[in-house]
Amino acid sequence: MNSIRKIIHIDMDAFFASVEQRDQPEYRGRPVIVGGSPDSRGVVCTASYEARRFGVHSAMSSAQAYRLCPQGIFLPPRFQAYKQVSMQIREIFFEYTDLVEPLSLDEAYLDVTRNRQGMPSATIIAQEIRRKIREETGLTSSAGVSFNKFLAKVASDVNKPDGIKVVPPEEAEAFIAALPIENFYGVGKVTARKMRQFGIRTGADLKRFRPEDLIAIFGKNGWFYYEIAHGIDRRKVCPVWNRKSIGKEVTLEHDIDDIDDINTILHDLAAEVAKELQRHRLQGKTVTLKVKYADFQSITRSKTQAEDIAAAAQIVPLLPELLAKTEAGSRKVRLLGITVSSFPAPIAAEMVYQPELPF
Amino acid sequence: MKLTVKKDKLQKALGKVCNIIGSKSTLPVLANVLFEAKGGILTLTTTDLELRITTSVEADIEREGITTIPAKRINSLVSKFIDENVTLDCNEKHHTDIVCGTAKFKLLGLPSDDFPPPVEFSPIKQIKFKEVDFNRILDQISYAVSLDDSRKVLHGILCSVNENTFTAVATDGKRLALVERAPEEFSGQEGDTIIPLKSANELKRVLEKDGEVLLELGEKQARFRTSRVDIFTKLIEGNYPNYRQVIPAGFTKQVEIPVADFVSKLELVSIALSDNSAFIKMSFENGKLNLMATSVSVGEGADYINVDYEGEKMDISFNPVFLADPFRHTDADKIIMKMNDGFSPVAMESGDGFLYVIMPMRNR
Helix, strand or coil, X not given: CCCCCCEEEEEECCHHHHHHHHHCHHHCCCCEEEECCCCCCCEEEEECHHHHCCCCCCCCEHHHHHHHCCCCXXXXXXXXXXXXXXXXXHHHHHCCCCCEEEEEXXXXXXXXCCCCXXXXXXXXXXXXXXXXXXXXXXXXXXXXXXXXXXXXXXXXXXXXCCCEEECCHHHHHHHHHCCEHHHCXXXXXXXXXXXXXXXXXXXXXXXXXXXXXXXXXXXXXXXXXXXXXXXXXCCCCCCCCCCXXXXXXXXEEEEECCHHHHHHHHHHHHHHHHHHHHHCCCCEEEEEEEEEECCCCEEXXXXXXEEEECCXXXXXXXXXXXXXXXXXXXXXXXXXXXXXXXXXXXXXXXXXXXXXXXX | CEEEEEHHHHXXXXXXXXXXXXXXXXXXXXHEEEEEXXXXXXXEEEECCCXXXXXXEECEEEECEEEEEEHHHHHHHHHHCCCCEEEEEECCCCEEEEEECCEEEEEECECHHHCCCCCCCCCCEEEEEEHHHHHHHHHHHHHHCCCCCCCHHHHEEEEEEECCEEEEEEECCCEEEEEEECCCEEEECCEEEEEEHHHHHHHHHHCCCCCEEEEEECCCEEEEECCCEEEEEECCCCCCCCHHHHCCCCCCEXXXXXXXXXXXXXXXXXXXXXXXXXXXXXXXXXXXXXXEEEECCCEEEEEEEECCCCCCCEEEEECHHHHHHHHHCCCCCEEEEEECCCCXXXXXXXXXXXXXXXXXXXXX
């Protein structure tokens, strides 16, 4: 809290779909849906704004998207093309600062408190970046500008698409107060439901709670919610994103209950996860098995051990025990996943911070 | 003005008043010391407009008068003079001839009329402490003030009197230090006063082993008087946050920490820390307090001390400076640490009216 920071969150508008519309002019102005094909079991990655008007959104099953928008243009994702654009926009970010934290291919945080140009206004930087992105890639983006990551991220959504929202310190309180809790970072569906049970619908509601009460209700995340409600978010913009886990999962073409088939798939997943671990030079102590049953109910089972895991040969022996704690085989499964986590301490050290006393 | 003064006494007096002189002031006269010779006493005054410090020394005065002399120059001169007596002779142009033994100087001063007069105020309460006691109070808490925080009220020390208990509080929002003492004497209205850290530090500099200090506190101004020094200061206006609310109501765990042992082990283990993201992890388990430091760029270190702790293992992490501060500023042999869990505020008490509340560091 030494000095007020200047944080920008840049988010590309309907990224995958926009790249497709840029590259294939005949799709412009039409509902483009990038993701699995409607007759597959895949999901929607990105829907263009034209498709969103029909109620199509990302993570929805492609089959449902088709029911909502049968005239939609369904396209498979071209990750190579998206990656290339992602690199282009990152180059633009680096013109201003090294403190760039990419969250995915199409969004990033920038800390421009100190920037290469010595520009005092983060708003002008954000506008310049948006202009350069449009000129160099032909795509539009939205920006949120504020003094911490949480507010910048929420702000970038306010005037989307092709817009900017600035939340200066003096407006933060009112901005947070009016914010529905679903929009709070870290508040998922389950937490949101719990919050509604306690009458918390907006930031203003959340702010009325004392920190000890929030801890009693939400455990140690209570502190986080308390701070966020008071506009406090000390998370730094970390140029190197510290991974907390590496995982792979697969949605099966057909629901299966054959235990041999399940094992074959899990062995393949273990090999893929191990490959990723080696690529990132990481070793973890925890293996998590994820099973989604045919009725979409999802469960995870974990095992943590003393030795570090980096190879498939270390993951595979743990699988029978984890699998035995699921109903896979007796119930049909639609998705299987393996994740390795609990990476060693240096990563954790970067993530320790000093909270405020609850004044 | 013409006078002769003992060199040692003049040097000591200049030392008391010259510390607040800034290098770049908007008013040129603020870089000078006001010299006033009257009735056998030479009075020296400096001010930075927030704070005004006056002290006096006996002098052999041949001609009474008043002038101002550049502070940095005369301070340097007097500290290098080797003879016993210094003679100051000021003419009507405010040029002062300064002679000590064979050394002769002429310093160009400014008219004393330019020097800001003291601000009049009426005290609403008066508190008297032994100098040594008040020095102790300031020493036990003033490190917890941070001028980095955007809340101006936190840039000072809260002095509050209620039911003949004097409470001094300092906080930077992350930890809080508090001392409660009974003053030697008190009169006037009860209530809160916020003394700027700089003023408290200047007062601390001039407090000595014997004697008493009188705190005269008004609404916007205060005056601190000892037999040798008189300090006027502006106060910080505004409401200090309700510090009582950050002191947890109860604790489930209580551990006695031996001060000397703890400080030496803490300093040892801290060698493994780097400047960035430094924290000390404390781990309480049966009969032991483990101290662990890890840093990405240096490595890691661990040691432990024996403590009287039973029950489930508890881990808690602290900023190493925040953790060490109360231990470094105590006279006590033991500090009691009171906790609930690894992420709620922790209290430390040394049994002499001192209380410290600190927020543990947290993992994301």
